[in-house]
Amino acid sequence: MELGSFIIKRLFLMVLVIFGVLIIVFVVTRIIPADPVGAILGGNAPPATVDAMRHQLGLDKSIFAQLLDYLGGILRGNLGNSLVSSRPVMTDIMEFLPATLELAVSSIIFAVVLGVILGLLSAVFRNRFIDHFSRVFSILGISLPGFWLGLIMILIFYYRLGWLPNGGQYDMFLFPTRTTGLILLDAVIHGEWNVFFNGIKHLILPTFILGYSSTASIARIMRASMLDVLHQNYIRTARAKGLPRKMVILRHALKNALIPVITIIGLEFGGLLSGAVLTETIFSWPGLGRYIVNSLLTLDYPAISGGTIFIALIYSVVNLAVDILYAAVDPRMRS
Amino acid sequence: MKKTSSAAGSAKDTSLKKFLYERKPMLDDVKHSVYLWKKTPLALIGTVIIGLFLLIALFAPLLAPYDPIATDLSRKLEAPSAAHPFGLDQFGRDVLSRVIMGSRIEVQIIFIISIISITIGLIVGIVAGYFGGVVDEILMRITDIFLAFPRLVLAMAFAAALRPTLANAIVAISLVEWTVYARLARAEAIKVRSQPYIEAIKAVGASDFKIMFFHVLPMSISPVIVQLTMRMGTIILTAASLGFLGLGAQPPLPEWGAIVSDGRSYLMNNWWITAFPGMAIAITVLGFNLLGDGIRDILDPRIRR
């Protein structure tokens, strides 16, 4: 089928792009930094130690040989050892990835559900209260800095009201059984309901902060798209059939209006991963974003490169999935 | 619709009338835009916010009541009062003065990032769109690679690799931001390339460079500028985020994101250090977003009808 060849073509392009990503990350972590060894050892290390370290990192080889080492390592799944924890970067990432996935998934669900509903209501009840509310909510969503709003929320809901925790995935006195690494899923599997509800409580603020700007963008796109669709001829046809307004909107307008929304979900996911870096920092969320920030601040180059590659990889896969979903939803894309 | 008051010579007057008459469609278009702009109160609010922001930045040294980096540890963490409406920070610096002086840094950030990213974007986009073929393919794949990173993450990596300073943060964001304009400029260049008059100019013997510079560039620049106004809010947010993470402006520079970060440790008891600079970011970004929305609406042919 055409969809099959479309997927193959997209996959091929993705491999090409990932290769480019690896090159950029190599340039950023190995070529631009003037003195990685100095960064690790500090300025006053004796020359012998510096040379030993250069050798250990492979910095005494030619750039090209370094690149080959680096690519070969990645192909074998070896991202090097963290300079801070001395553990393989891969191990670190696997430990931090589930928390990020949990947060990202809950945020994107929050954003899509709330965004679509708000945008839909906004368009259907144009210029009524719900429309004004949703538009103000949306413009604030894309304008308020998430890191600041997160701090204000902590100030209100933790320090002042004491309703919600100020960070972390669960309370420190809990010792959840880990299987998949996804706290909520593990809690359900093992029937640890106290952990589950504790986890949910910890998830609320980060999900809102991370998902808010995406909610806002989705609501805006959904509103515009719905308004556009409502003026299309086929909506008039549906009305001419004598369908009740609710049916016209749900059966004929909604699916058409969702098509542009699907295309931006992929983009929004990129924003979400960017936002995760900030959200995880604010809420002490043990995820990949915080791992990258810490690596950047300590100039832990192997960790930076590994984390960045992983984030780009997740983003590319999500975008691929969104493109395929788009082709599957819109029959016009298939032929 | 006002008639030009005709005290001046009548010959001049008729030529002016003729001039206006010939350009009536254009004038009507401008009038229509102004009308739409006035009818969109949100765009007006955005304009006012941005106007104030620019004025504050321009006159910051006059407006700031105190020295933004002068410390007074004896009065550290003092709560907002009449003398210090935004309170004092952990070094006893006046938060209001820091926020006001910070506006200059934000203007600087927007200005330099705009210039760098538009320049890169226009060059890449126009070359790709004008030549097409292999050149286009290669340049667009490179653009795709940049787009494969979540923006902030790539900007962070660049900023850290270059060592975190304000200047490097600006470079880092520009290196991420140009892709938007490259795609736009490319689309525009493709449109222009296929126009018959380009063929004609080529036949006369104009060089590729001349065509790109004198014919394609002017056509590409206006959609790029429009897009830029819509992205300014995002640019400020990204810069502030880098500042907040410690990967941008370094202390004691009063960059807004960095001040929010300063206040983080004192959040529980001294909220003002965090709250006010954050609000400044929020209001400025809101202004740019409202303005951008307004411009988009005014230019949207569907709304124009």
Add this chain to the structure above:
Amino acid sequence: MRRRGDLLDVSNLRVVFDTYTGQVKALNGVELWMNHGERLGVVGETGCGKSVTALSVMRLIEEPGRITEGTILFEDKDLATLSENTLNTVRGKDIAMIFQEPVAALNPVMKVGAQIVENIECQRKSAALARVSDKAEPAADDGSPKKHGHRDTDSVKTMRDMLGHVGLDWQRTENLYPHELSGGMAQRVMIAMALSSRPKLLIADEPTSALDVTIQAQILNLLNSLVRETQTAVLLITHAMGVAAQFCDFIAVMYAGNVVEYGSLQAIFNNPLHPYTKGLLQAVPKIGRTDELQSIPGIVPDLIDPPGGCRFHPRCPHRRPECDKAQPGFEPVGGEAEADRHHVACFLYQRDQ
């Protein structure tokens, strides 16, 4: 007021559109009527309000447009004042509509078979509802879900029959999406959909204007034979006099939001009275015609600030002093056969003047 047509009687219909440059007075007191089984052609230039009239009859005018005045009597109901819910039992069921751009009129993400079935189901549901309310029984929600499976196959069969009637092979067509159809095929699908509920009135809004010339004839012939079989009344909107002459029994000529002349085909073609109708007929090319084609001087008026009185007066060769003062009444022409229903809105023919 005397009832003029037993199927549809539109009187004094006024529609405005609020735009940024001002209020467009699109319909300025439209008058037209028809009996069961008749075919009425509404002709006029682009922008004269033909399509707005068609859409208004089904109350499909969208924001920023609205009906400000007038009655739209359909059988025993005034569609202008009916509640949206009651109106929905008339739409699609008693009055169906086909449009100018058939591909755009079909939902792009729904298979065409499903779109026809939807119409059939919708009409059965409203028929059931109507029956229930006739017997004054307590409301039976919206149709009984129990019989759903049965009804489904029934509707599918009707859909396939209808596709056959319009000359399409259902096996090849029912699973196609609109973008996979040609304009002609899409219009056939629209006709199948519109006629699937056996409406009493079919409104065809420029059904052939967007199609190739050869396809136009095919579609008109198809429409002709289908409505003859079922004795469906047709309100045909067209800018082509020739099409109207071929298809219709009665003609209403519109100009700038008014019906300026109305009557049987013979009356309009053999004895056109309104200066605009005369001009329009002189502009129709015909084989064997040797005189020069005449165009009507002047331009279509701006409907935001329309000329006062008769809206045609600035272009009228027979203008009289009263023409820009008051709007001429829409009055029957004396001395003609009653069956011709010949009416005209022009001071040249007002009896009491």
